[in-house]
Amino acid sequence: MGRIEISNLTKRFGDTTAVENLSLDIPDSEFLVLVGPSGCGKSTTLRMIAGLETPTEGSIYIGGEHMNYRVPQNRDIAMVFQDYALYPHMTVRENVRFGLEEEPGYTSEERDARVEEIADLLSISDLLDRRPGELSGGQQQRVALGRAIVRDPEVFLMDEPLSNLDAKLRAEMRTELQQLQHRFDVTTVYVTHNQTEAMTMSDRIAVMNDGTLQQVGEPLELYHAPANRFVGGFIGEPAMNFVEGTNENGTFVGTYIEYPFDEPIRENVGGVEGVVLGVRPEDINLRRFPEDGSGSLGDHEFQMTVSVVEPHGDQNVIHLRHPDDTGGDELLHAVTSGTTVVDAGTDVVVSIDPGAVHVFETATGDALHNRRLETELEVRNV
Amino acid sequence: MAGSSSDQTFDVASLVEDFDLNRIGQYVLVILFIGFFLAPLETGIMTAFKTNRAVAETIPLMPPLAEGFTLDNMTFALNALSGAFFNSLFMAIPATIGSVLLGSMAAYGLTMVDWRGQMGMLVLFLIGIFLPYQAVLVPLARFWNNIFPLASMMRPLFVAAPILQDYHANLVPLMITHIAYGIPICTILFRSYYQGLPSSYVEAAKIDGASITKIYRRIILPISKPMFGVVFIYQFTQIYNEFLFAFTLITGSDTPEAVVTLILPAVGASTSGIDFGIRMSAAFLAALPTLIIYVAFAEQFAEGLKSGG
């Protein structure tokens, strides 16, 4: 039904390649999020699926039918735009109804009834006779969703629909959108630059950068097993720590720290020389540096100084620099629980468990080794 | 002591601030300018209501006194111009609507629809704006008189129509000329407005299944209402006040189809000299339609200017 198959899709604007050789298979009723920094080609891809751009090469199938040369209205899709694109001169009712007018098989009464039904579902029934200009951002957002849902399409396309809302409302709409998608069971392609939206809403995430697909997978797969440095850095907030250095006989040597790899990491890294050590902030453990300055540091421990503390309430982000580094550049940042407060300037011992370490190849950025995840670890399926 | 004296100066300073010289200067300047610009207007209105004797004997700025007051000038001017009023409006209103509507459509096609050769077409429109009228006057007259004598072709139609007379047919070529020459500037004005609209309006409507014409009719046309106000006022004033085309395409001020701009110079002028009262009355009457249009479209005009027109 709503399965989308994209094969070897390329789009060029003059000399610039916006999307390069993209292949993606989105099964029916999946919620796929296309995520990447601005200019990575995610919106262009979405617009090609919508039929607002024509592919230079490759093909797009929706529900098994070839779509490349089909006009948008014949693709059985609905799209929600970043600015909502509500028609300012029409009431909410007329806005929602507009999309139905060209749909065959409805009488005028049926159209009106359908609009009421959708309005009820989105709890915007009271707003039907207002103009978009009289609505708040969240309400406009709902109307835009209503306009998409009313046609009961095979595919929803959403272009950063939440980016104009404030943080609280965005978090609310996130779960609401997700529940709506579950209810209608419609294949959804959702474009965003916000990794939190990607992680929290999607069945699967497709990460794009510079027009090419970096990795497709379930949120936690991308989080714990990124295919390359870009994905590792893009997914997760605060971002993964990266330390550049070389692999010398199974030991990572950076400017300030040395980190001996254990056996499984050595196997994966092999003889690659230029490597980048990656570790998530929440996997860095901190303890106080002994007052007398003695105390022995383990193989995977380092002395560091707290440069900045960012309290978030529920957690603190601790920025760390190496004592030998006079420039004050930050080497690592760690996350601690919100009730553990550390003052800037404190000396701490940083320990990084080898089980939580990622290793990337400097030259290609590809992941050589991803962190170990003990699957039995506290997994709970009630 | 030192403390109290500084208090003193402080008080003086705050007093001076209340009578800020700068501010007084600004007001004086503003009033002077208002006077400078309004004096001719006032003179005109006063003159229009004065008898010839009063015009000769009183200062132009003075209002007419009891026996110096007359409405004769107005009545005379109205009689002289009434036919021309009808001619002007009969020509200018359709010409304005035509050029504004076509300009808006052209702008829509040039900004919101993708097709090859858009740039070339835009260049043609730009050339249309910069084409000097004087250069086309003679060819234009030849075209309408000899090559395509539309006026004489339409005469029978006008004879049959109510209210209209056969000579009104002579206004049709002028009307069409104004539409043609008005389209480029209207297009450019609308184009800048449409470029400011988010492209997602059109894209959303496309996905909703609306055709290109339906998008124009249901979305773009209603959204551009404020801009229509601006362009309509501008275009009407242009066409109504235009002289060169009218002078070329209509044979003279003594013909029955002459428009206001053709007749106006002759009203109140005779061998015995210029009758200022009549001239001023005629001038005000002639300006009336544009004033009415401004008032009628004032709201849209303001909104259109605000939204970046």
Added chain:
Amino acid sequence: MSSLTLDHVTKVYQDDEEEVVAVDDVSVEIEDEEFLVLVGPSGCGKSTTLRMIAGLETITEGEIRLGDRVINDVDTQDRDIAMVFQSYALYPHLSARRNISFGLEQSTDLPDSDIQERVEEVASMMGISDLLDRKPGQLSGGQQQRVALGRAIVRDPELFLMDEPLSNLDAKLRAEMRTELQQLQRQLGVTTVYVTHDQTEAMTMSDRIAVIDQGELQQVGEPLELYHEPNNLFVAEFIGEPSMNFFNGSYEGSSFVHDHFEYPFGPQIDDDVDGASDIVLGIRPEEVVVLDDAAVGDDPDHEYEMDVTVVEPMGDQNVVHLSFPGTDDMSEDMVAVTSGLREVAEGSRATIHIPEDTVHVFDNRTGDALHDRQLDLTAQTLQL
């Protein structure tokens, strides 16, 4: 350098015969070298307050003092302040260098060579030395931001005012600039007033936060003070992401009674709440415990069965949305945050624990806090 005092400052706008109070009797003292963040929802009066400090708006009532000097009637250009705008307000026709030097050229008689030296110094501090000859249009958002900051710093003002300077940047860059700005402010030691609607910026950057709502000051305090000891419902809800959970109910016989559950209070909360009837129970999402099977029954009075409706995996943590059994499936009653390595299945039923030392109680009528969670902040400090 000096302190800034807002003394009963009020701003009233005249809007079509109607008086709109944008800022209502706000008093704050901002110490020398302090970084104060004014935070609140849009339209709360925080920007108006900043603009009054800058001299871009007149003050209807009250007094603003910079050091000991009353600056109510001092012109903006004579206040010795620098302001960074949300839109950066860089002059598009001038190079980055000229943008930075412009203020100095206008306000001082320094010779050109001295000005250039200052500009170079500031540019190297901001890491934009290579960009000095570019026009703003050729710079990225982050670079423009740095130029705007450079323009503020170069004048060495007594006071920095910043109006949502990071809101045009993307999330990663914003997080970076946050620490950078903070370090810069420490380094320069200039008193700073920073306006934002983003509570994360407020929490992470400030020495103290002033929360404003509807023109009125709600609370002033250190970030963690506001987080753990909010004065009222508004502050409790505004600070913290995801928001605190709230339950409306009544206080009946030393218990909180809600449509779906009852929460018995211990003697201390009882003491604090005594006398109120209409109350709100609050708990932060990270304090809600999704119990392991083994731990169920340890504190049976404060344990509840709930349905998991939506799970939002963030990687480092999961945001779990819960509803009480028997309620409509779209409704959501509580949000809990669990560790990212722990899997909670959507649609499952879980046992939830609400520890008594973590709950807040508010008076529903006034919104005031009756009881705050038990947490000795000073004792916790440095407990690594």
